Amino acid sequence: MENQNQFKFFIVDDDIFCANLYEQHLININYNDITYFSNGNDCLSNLDLNPEIIFLDHNMEDITGFEVLKKIKRYNPNIYVVMISGQENIKTAVDALKYGAFDYIIKDADVCEKINLIINKIIQVKAELKKANPSFIQRLLSFI
DSSP, rough: OOOOSSEEEEEOOOOOHHHHHHHHHHHTTOOOOOHHHHHHHHHHHHHOOOSSSSEEEEOOOOHHHHHHHHHHHHHHHEEEEEEEEEEEOOOHHHHHHHEEEEEOOOOOOTHHHHHHHHHHHHHHHHHHHHHSSSOHHHHHHHHO
């Protein structure tokens, strides 16, 4: 069954087990455009593939999740970046949001359910933005 809200996902995590878990979960909920990167630099080198949602690990070896987040947002501020971390540190969560993350998830037993909630929230935000900012054609037609 095709998901009517298809997104292009990037999963960026140096923990292959976590990355596989997220990828399999996305496949199970009918998303199939998923690209995995084991480090932040590879993700940054492939932003021209135009991901819509990036699940980004906070703590990686080559470059921190915060640095990757900042560079993603400079490249395209409209990409929904969700920071994922094993840290339950409120400062880390606040900093992630301050640097432009859409949300912050703690790696725990409920991580897949949290992914579902965030995807649904992104769908709602996109729908509201579309209503609030109609396309040029819609605005033109409203004058006729």
